[in-house]
Amino acid sequence: MNPATIGQDLLYPTIEIALQAGTIVLKHYKNTTFHLKEDASPLTQADLQSHHFITQALKKIAPIPVCSEEDPLAYDERKDLSYLWLLDPLDGTKDFLAQNDGFTINIALLQNNLPILGIVYAPATKALYYAYKNGGAYFSQINSSFDPKNAINLSALPNISRPPIACASNFHNNQATQEFLQRHNLKAIQLGSSLKLCALAHQKADIYPRLNGTKEWDTAASDIILTESGGIILDIETKKPLIYNKSDIKNNHFIAFAKSQINGQIHQKFCSGVL
Template sequence: MIDPQAIQAVAEEAGRIALGMWPGAGHAPRCWEKAPGNPVCEADIAVDGFLRESLGALLPEAGWLSEETVDHPERLDRGLCWLVDPVDGTRDFVAGRAGWAVSIALASAGRPILGILAAPARGETWIARAGAGATRNGHALVASNRTTLEGARMPMDQHPPAGVPLVPVAKPNSIALRMAMVASGEADLLATWRWGYEWDIAAAALIAEEAGALVSDSHGAPLAFNKPDPRAFGVLVSAPAIHEAARALVAPATAKALRAGTVKRG
């Protein structure tokens, strides 16, 4: 039996563990690179271990897919699977910025049925259950209802190129938090056009959908989870009325990235 309150308690404790190592609170965790440009620190590993033990105790029948754990194909034979990024937004974490979150989703039959983002540096807990809506700190979320792409707000680091009709808003490093910004109405659109992993986006995809946003890959196709290859090419989250226009806007960048063989994470 799934106990959402128990899972939320685990997620929030994981956030506290990470917060206790966060440089923004004066700590100095050991950090290194798994690959060039792909940072990791001891908080990632500590939170991953805590979550695997704690979530495994709550639902021992569920499979496991995490950024910090070697993947095992046995997860494909389970009816349920945890999709976990222990610290999504590690670059912000190690820099002492608040744009990171613990991301936890539970998937069944290829779809998330529960999603939680614990962002303690921001004082936020985001929760969604399939068919039951989404909340942030207990307050119901309603996604952006923008009807035109012109002037749409998108998290980005700099102003878009000339001719691109988007308005930049603050961009946390966590892709999950950027997706959640559409769920909360703080952004109208989030788009990436390179390979990303299921653990990055599963929880936030459910949060956005339950708030009323549309979510797809960068081609406009539905996302699926707990696949043998746990990747998706890009993610597109938007107000429903602008989703197709947004897909068309990113189509050239998507095609260019595919031609170039881009395999970087989203």
């Protein structure tokens, strides 16, 4: 594989894998049976079947190890890897169980601990977001099949002039998030899973404060989609973009900005440490 083009080369095969996984997930959509994992998050048959399918399918298109939420690789196995698939086979399981359509399949390819390819697919609404490094970010509404000719180039969308709109989680808002929204007089829309970061890339929203826990597989795919659209995710502690393939798979809290907000009032305050 050519390191310079690996993200582009694997893009369409990975999209097809995500679409097929979406079909598998939807077969279980009306099944609300689940059990709790050790961290008290729910696990369904849809999570497991999507995981098994995607893991095996990725191995067929590229000899790259897979780190999935449902089968994480130990740090010793992945710490020195140049390439790593990072997978959440069903992001937003609570949204899946609530049957609100706000769940996604997230597939990211890391190169030297940073995402170079990202696929986010929402099976219930057929909404597909994807990006690869230096190739732009795109949205496609899937009908019978995927056709890249019908995709919207999110990188080329003009900035929208309006008061900033924030994204908030359907299930994971907390007091710190509410205080942030109130302090900056932000109206918020609620979305599930990685659709919040994708909404920023699509300019349906502008700022996403995530002031409670996420894992790397929750954000890696949508991170590059937002970045390639012109936006950015910034770590609350370092004020720098998130990094991946850490010994601890947890992300620090972060704030994400659509491209319209770069150098805006909230972004400038955050970067100067006075937010």
